[in-house]
Each structure stands twice: as C-alpha cells, then as structure tokens.
Amino acid sequence: MRTVLISVCFLACGAPQVRSENDLAESIQQFNEGVRWERFAAAATSIPPSLRSQFIDEMDQRAGDLKITDYEVVNVARRGEREARVQIKLSWYRASEGTVHETHAIQTWERHGKVWWIVDETRLRGAEMPGLSDPSQGDSFRGDPFGSSAPQGSASPHGDVPPRGTLPCGEGPPCGESVMKD
Secondary structure: OHHHHHHHHHHHHHHHHHHHHHHHHHHHHHHHHHHHOOOHHHHHOOOOHHHHHHHHHHHHHHOOOEEEEEEEEEEEEEEOOOEEEEEEEEEEEEOOOOOOEEEEEEEEEEEEOOEEEEEEEEEEEEOOOOOOEOHHHOOOOOOOOOOOOOOOOOOOOOOOOOOOOOOOOOOOOOOOOOOOOO
16 A cells, blocks of 8 residues: 555655746647648647747748748757757758758747747758747857757747747748748
8 A cells, every 4th residue: 555655645746847848849749740741830839829820920921931840859958847949850942942951940948928939040050940030049048958069049938929020020030920031
C-alpha cells in the first residue's frame, strides 16, 4: 500500500512538467502546421490575441506567392518554465520563381497562463524568406539559445512583437509588406 501511495505521489508531482512539455510541443506543431498548410486562423491561436487579426491578414497576402513545402523542428531549448527558443528549418519557394529555398529560423515562445504563444521569429541562416525578419535588422533575440550561432539582441518580454518579421501598421515598411528586401 505504501508503495502505491508513493508511486501515485511521484506521478502526480511529475505530471505538470510532462504536460507543460507536451503543451509546448503541441503549440509548436499547431502553429507551424497551420502556416505550412495555409490554415492561418488555426496558426493564429498560437499568437498573442492582439496580433491575431493582423497576422492572418499578412499571411493571407503572402500566401499568393510564398509556399512552404516542409518544416522540421531542429531544436527546442527551454528557458525555465515560461520561455523557449525553437529552431525550425523551413523549405519554401515563391510561386513566381519556382526555386526551392531552405531557411533556418529561431522562434521565441512564451507561456501565458496555460498556453504557449509565439512572440518572435527571426531568420538564423539560409535564404532570406519573405516575412521573416533578419537578425541584422535589430529585431533579434536575447541571449544565445543554441551556442554561438544564434542571433543576439532583445525581444519584447510582453509578447507584443508580431511573428514572421512583420511590423504593425505605421512602423517600418507599408502595412502588410515584409521587412525583408528580396
């Protein structure tokens, strides 16, 4: 009886950590699958609520030419219980040119209550991708999540930075355009 009680306590104490990891993995998959398959409303559930409408509009505009053919989660680096950096490898092409490109990106995820939101995404290396900000433009990350190759800089601690390199209307390029120059 004592063994059963200890086992139940052990499992109960370990469950939140396992669930938290599962929630993050599910959020990463939901967002990236949504973007890949152009289900932007589904992907937007992983974005801070104040940015969802803008995200959907901008992704709809890009989807006419930008096609993501595949993505792979390369690395997940947890930073405590409330933050994670995720390296993603994206394969994509522009319908107007047909050449397949590969780009590695770093996504910053933050836990808000029981949900994980992507709050930033920056190109790490590879081809410049429409809608994905470049670390040299200053919109990069705090710290070095994967060693010396990750971008340095600062991101908003409150999750107010739109994902995929876009800026709110009135800041930077015209509304809906990428901050990247092709």
